[in-house]
Amino acid sequence: MTVASNSRFQKISIHKALEETGNTEWALPMGTGFKLHDFGFRGVSSVESAAIGGAGHLVNFLGTDTVAALLCCKKYYSSVKACGFSIPASEHSTITSWGVDGEVDAMKNMLTQYPTGLVACVSDSFDVFKACKDYWGDKLKDLIKGRISGDSFGRLVVRPDSGDPADTCKQILKILCEQFKEDVTTTKTGHKLLPAYIRVIQGDGVDYESVPKILKSLKNAGYAAENMVFGSGGALLQKLNRDTFKCAFKCSEITVNGEIREVFKDPITDKGKASKKGRLTVQLASETKGFKDSDKYKPRQGDKGTAGGTGFLHYSADNKYVTVASGKGDASKDLLVEAPWDEVRRRISAIPRGWGH
Incomplete structure (x- = not known):
């Protein structure tokens, strides 16, 4: 990535x-x-x-x-x-x-x-x-x-x-x-x-x-x-690592003896390392409806706050995309899907004419 x-x-x-x-x-x-x-x-x-x-x-x-x-x-x-x-x-x-x-x-x-x-x-x-x-x-x-x-x-x-x-x-x-x-x-x-x-x-x-x-x-x-x-x-x-774009994979869900548990980290010494909880889907924000403002993710408020923060809607900076955590997303709208190489390149590599203008 x-x-x-x-x-x-x-x-x-x-x-x-x-x-x-x-x-x-x-x-x-x-x-x-x-x-x-x-x-x-x-x-x-x-x-x-x-x-x-x-x-x-x-x-x-x-x-x-x-x-x-x-x-x-x-x-x-x-x-x-x-x-x-x-x-x-x-x-x-x-x-x-x-x-x-x-x-x-x-x-x-x-x-x-x-x-x-x-x-x-x-x-x-x-x-x-x-x-x-x-x-x-x-x-x-x-x-x-x-x-x-x-x-x-x-x-x-x-x-x-x-x-x-x-x-x-x-x-x-x-x-x-x-x-x-x-x-x-x-x-x-x-x-x-x-x-x-x-x-x-x-x-x-x-x-x-x-x-x-x-x-x-x-x-x-x-x-x-x-x-x-x-x-x-x-x-x-070679001149890159997971800190280049602050992007890393973390375990977010586990099943123990048939019981599904959310897995996350939220160290009080580094708010930037808080991870998302549960089963995740990445969706277009325009297609993600029916939630309340209180469902939007808010990080832990101070050392005594709720570990892992509150809410489960993690919006991108431009608000075009949203990661829906805690298994509350719609799998049929998940943008992350398996695809053959030609389809991957077609979807990702195109740059619209007029870019930068």
């Missing part, structure tokens, strides 16, 4: 930036679907945590290198087809093993080994600005432009992986827009957009805080958000 919520917040930020910088293409593969790639497999504590967290990310996005997440979705959520995708991509040792003087040859090798479709290449092994100007924008320019020909579509995705993300991306876009200026276009909002055969992926220092900062910096500098893709690893799958 935490990974999915974190991932969704970044999706909203990206969607908003795309709108604000003139994006007009929203159907896949355009729009937000492939804008945040999961790089987190190698940085998590176990294959199981990679699988679960990676599946949470795939609720919102389609790009992942966490293969375990695909297997998780197939086994537990009945996904028939792969619910995530990736492309050929270099990493530092496959470039640096060619040596400093052989870097351009290593990059050329990536383009020739994968002559069609999308390919990503890490470009900051030594000097990312030189790589963008002299290698991608000069010596290898014709190979990059040639990836789109007739009915054949291809794209190079340039990957910086160090430095200040906002500043580095801004400098790289400036260089690439200059080197490929004959094919650079301007969006309806006046922001520069690289030709379709080249994009940039920022894969270092990417999290829910840095993504909107990077995109705001680029927007202010005159560059469209469509130029960018992001990759996130540890910050997406």
